[in-house]
Amino acid sequence: xxxxxxxxxxxxxxxxxxxxxxxxxxxxxxxxxxxxxxxxxxxxxxxxxxxxxxxxxxxxxxxxxxxxxxxxxxxxxxxxxxxxxxxxxxxxxxxxxxxxxxxxxxxxxxxxxxxxxxxxxxxxxxxxxxxxxxxxxxxxxxxxxxxxxxxxxxxxxxxxxxxxxxxxxxxxxxxxxxxxxxxxxxxxxxxxxxxxxxxxxxxxxxxxxxxxxxxxxxxxxxxxxxxxxxxxxxxxxxxxxxxxxxxxxxxxxxxxxxxxxxxxxxxxxxxxxxxxxxxxxxxxxxxxxxxxxxxxxxxxxxxxxxxxxxxxxxxxxxxxxxxxxxxxxxxxxxxxxxxxxxxxxxxxxxxxxxxxxxxxxxxxxxxxxxxxxxxxxxxxxxxxxxxxxxxxxxxxxxxxxxxxxxxxxxxxxxxxxxxxxxxxxxxxxxxxxxxxxxxxxxxxxxxxxxxxxxxxxxxxxxxxxxxxxxxxxxxxxxxxxxxxxxxxxxxxxxxxxxxxxxxxxxxxxxxxxxxxxxxxxxxx
Ligand code: DGJ
Numbered sequence: 001x002x003x004x005x006x007x008x009x010x011x012x013x014x015x016x017x018x019x020x021x022x023x024x025x026x027x028x029x030x031x032x033x034x035x036x037x038x039x040x041x042x043x044x045x046x047x048x049x050x051x052x053x054x055x056x057x058x059x060x061x062x063x064x065x066x067x068x069x070x071x072x073x074x075x076x077x078x079x080x081x082x083x084x085x086x087x088x089x090x091x092x093x094x095x096x097x098x099x100x101x102x103x104x105x106x107x108x109x110x111x112x113x114x115x116x117x118x119x120x121x122x123x124x125x126x127x128x129x130x131x132x133x134x135x136x137x138x139x140x141x142x143x144x145x146x147x148x149x150x151x152x153x154x155x156x157x158x159x160x161x162x163x164x165x166x167x168x169x170x171x172x173x174x175x176x177x178x179x180x181x182x183x184x185x186x187x188x189x190x191x192x193x194x195x196x197x198x199x200x201x202x203x204x205x206x207x208x209x210x211x212x213x214x215x216x217x218x219x220x221x222x223x224x225x226x227x228x229x230x231x232x233x234x235x236x237x238x239x240x241x242x243x244x245x246x247x248x249x250x251x252x253x254x255x256x257x258x259x260x261x262x263x264x265x266x267x268x269x270x271x272x273x274x275x276x277x278x279x280x281x282x283x284x285x286x287x288x289x290x291x292x293x294x295x296x297x298x299x300x301x302x303x304x305x306x307x308x309x310x311x312x313x314x315x316x317x318x319x320x321x322x323x324x325x326x327x328x329x330x331x332x333x334x335x336x337x338x339x340x341x342x343x344x345x346x347x348x349x350x351x352x353x354x355x356x357x358x359x360x361x362x363x364x365x366x367x368x369x370x371x372x373x374x375x376x377x378x379x380x381x382x383x384x385x386x387x388x389x390x391x392x393x394x395x396x397x398x399x400x401x402x403x404x405x406x407x408x409x410x411x412x413x414x415x416x417x418x419x420x421x422x423x424x425x426x427x428x429x430x431x432x433x434x435x436x437x438x439x440x441x442x443x444x445x446x447x448x449x450x451x452x453x454x455x456x457x458x459x460x461x462x463x464x465x466x467x468x469x470x471x472x473x474x475x476x477x478x479x480x481x482x483x484x485x486x487x488x489x490x491x492x493x494x495x496x497x498x499x500x501x502x503x504x505x506x507x508x509x510x511x512x513x514x515x516x517x518x519x520x521x522x523x524x
Contacts, residue, residue: 015378031453039363094119162268240504334439404417438454
């Protein structure tokens with residue numbers, strides 16, 4: 001699927017940083033946030049707008065926080081993605097206004113199987129949805145007025161929806177009535193067309209029944225969570241539709257994956273039940289057509305999980321966008337190249353970026369690897385957009401004990417060495433630092449032309465016919481017509497910062513974040 005992020009008619013690759021939850025409220029915290037975005041080389045600020053601040057009294061809207069975020073984003077030269085903290089924030093209702101929190105008769109809650117009232121608004125209650133949709137529409141109206149220069153790229157509708165509390169579904173009268181309704185035939189048609197999913201297995205296990213309620217169709221436990229997903233997705237869809245009617249801008253919602261992906265776990269207890277997690281993805285796609293994307297929050301470093309998540313959220317019906325990922329992790333610093341290179345991500349962001357800076361305002365050395373990865377990607381954004389989906393972008397990651405790898409293009413064997421101690425790097429001081437995992441991207445821009453970015457590897461090119469020792473091939477790698485270091489400026493223009501020749505090319509082209517992007521043309 002194509003990118004959904006554009007500004008002034010041009011596609012934008014979102015390289016983002018997300019603020020901590022309460023940063024919108026604090027000028028002091030926002031100052032750190034904007035600084036951290038610069039340290040991260042991010043082009044986009046992801047920051048929340050709170051329902052409780054927008055509508056402190058029912059029907060009286062205060063848009064000052066939205067105006068302030070637009071103003072500050074412009075002052076700092078960043079795009080914005082605003083996060084609507086409405087009915088859901090991490091599967092409960094923390095950011096709803098007091099008049100919603102206190103009126104439990106009108107704004108009904110999820111009732112657990114034990115009869116407890118949870119701190120989660122019920123998605124089966126029309127009053128809840130109508131109130132949220134009204135507020136969201138007012139917020140979107142404000143965005144429409146303010147977004148004259150396309151500063152705002154997209155809006156996240158709600159945050160990690162679902163039930164965070166001890167229950168698979170809402171057992172209130174309204175929830176029970178919805179549970180007894182037949183599962184929509186259209187949803188079953190979709191499930192039937194994708195017969196390798198868990199939903200299909202559940203349905204098959206119950207005899208592929210049509211016309212049955214949620215328990216009869218999928219099993220009691222499974223059907224309960226499936227209904228929660230259907231109900232939450234339909235609710236968000238109506239909120240999104242109300243917003244799009246006022247202002248048609250890309251909308252997405254994000255998925256809480258913590259806990260769920262670890263294997264056997266209880267919905268609501270170990271993870272936010274009914275959210276847009278991989279198992280429930282088809283239900284969300286079916287019931288929320290007004291959302292442009294479902295976006296995974298990826299805090300996992302495990303390679304197996306990371307690939308599984310990226311695979312689920314990238315494809316014909318969804319472009320991969322990672323709105324949240326871990327700020328500290330060396331795992332994220334390498335895995336993000338898989339998201340971009342292998343799965344064609346249209347954007348990648350880190351959560352809680354204020355923590356990237358130490359008390360003295362300088363980048364925290366513990367975040368070096370992530371900052372390096374972002375710095376190298378930030379220098380090549382036009383290439384990511386241009387070559388996305390063409391098969392010309394390759395992720396290179398040094399997994400445990402990897403020493404190198406190679407692959408073939410039409411003409412060449414591209415050889416990658418991940419062993420920094422063997423790198424001959426006469427100019428840069430990168431080797432004085434602790435070596436980190438080799439990681440990055442190789443982007444093939446033409447038959448003989450390549451861009452290299454990332455950190456901790458060298459690249460050389462050998463002829464694809466494997467004949468190294470014919471008369472003019474005296475080494476095991478080919479010479480170059482051009483090797484230069486540089487970056488793409490915000491207007492998309494390539495800027496050369498250093499030319500390499502001689503020794504600086506003969507031992508493989510070294511790639512470190514401080515080089516930004518290495519551009520080479522091989523002499524065939
Ligand atoms: C995921 C949520 O979406 C964020 O708002 C934040 O709470 C993080 N988790 C904290 O890790």
